[in-house]
Amino acid sequence: MRRSERLLYTANGADLRVVDVAQADGEHVEQPFIRTPRAAGAVTFQGGRVLLLWRHHLVTDTWGWEIPLGEIGPDEEPEAAAARHLEEQTGWRPGPLLPLIRIRPAEDVADCDHLIFLAHEASPGAAPAGAEEAEWLPVLHIQQLMDEQAITSATTSAALLYFLANLLQARAPH
Structure with missing residues (x-):
């Protein structure tokens, strides 16, 4: 207690x-x-590919692929924050966003809450604010990227695996 x-x-x-x-x-x-403040992000899937960012992690001095994610502003709806971060970080504007998963990536050491949405389409928007590289990667390469330690973020891993499980379930014979 x-x-x-x-x-x-x-x-x-x-x-x-x-x-x-x-x-x-x-x-x-x-x-x-x-x-930490609550954060929102998005898995963006279009044409068999997912939109990921190639980011440098300062604490571990490593690089890896991640979904766009950022703080939810005061009085901002999580969905609006996810759309804002997606466009600011990647230069792509999402289509309609659907709730995907809520993740608490490190409950024993951190009080952080990540709300992740899913976009099935995106269109080019404003140029990204950061220097990070955004790239559309084949969804079939996600496991390989995890095996190679090119995806290590708990939030990104959980969101992508949950998305893939939903995709497989939707395509499975009933």
Whole structure:
């Protein structure tokens, strides 16, 4: 049972906190965790391909493919945030977005909530704001990219695997 929580440090919209937890035997344990704002993103699928970003991860100093994802602004609907981040980060404007999956990628160490949507079409929009590379990759290569550690993000992995499971289920004989 949670008893108290205190802030240790805050930067760039993320907090490092410690929660005091009473265990079943009555002993108390302090558990550090990170609290981040809610985020929204999108799996964009069109013509047998998914739209992914080639991103550098500062903490691990590695590169990998990810779905577009970003913070949900104050008073912003998650779907609107997903569409905004998709266009800002890739230069592609999504068609209608459908809810796909809600992910909490690191519940033992972080309080982050990612709402992921699905777009079955996209059209060219404004030039992307960042220097990241956006590319349409064959959906059949997702497993290979995961095997090669070119996709390691928990949110991206869960969203793409969930999408693929839905795709297979829809095509399976009933």
